[in-house]
Amino acid sequence: MSEPTLYERLGGEERIRAIANTIFDKHLANPVVKQRYVESVREEVIPKLVDFLGEGTGGPQKYTGKDMLTAHRGMNISEQEFLAVLDDIMEALEEHGVGEREQEQLLYANYAMRREIVRV
């Protein structure tokens, strides 16, 4: 039998949506990045984030949003902001009881995108 995918280990789409909402809540409350986000974009961004995470972890979703370079180009996102977003992600994973191995995999995958996000 094959190993369950990261998507399955995370608990599928509903659980990923809950985690994405917690991450968004944390961004809105995080002094380092909150000026980048407004509550009104939640409806627009969460479905994209769910598809992005779903596809990226082996789920059936198809992400149709912008690639990371295009999405963040021109925003002049700093290293500090990038780290603040990673902090929010890790806190949300912890609060949702995501396992240590899954947390490590997600941290690595997110960190690996930094060159497409920071100061592009």
Ligand code: HEM
């Ligand atoms: C690994 C870290 C990150 C991931 C995985 C990520 C992922 C995404 C995704 C999937 C989108 C949607 C793209 C689309 O609209 O088609 C997006 C948009 C966006 N991201 Fe990121 N992002 C990351 C880091 C950051 C950072 C560090 C900032 C700034 C502090 C940031 C600010 C934004 C903003 C402002 C938008 C646009 C929201 C809107 O539609 O107005 N992101 N990001």
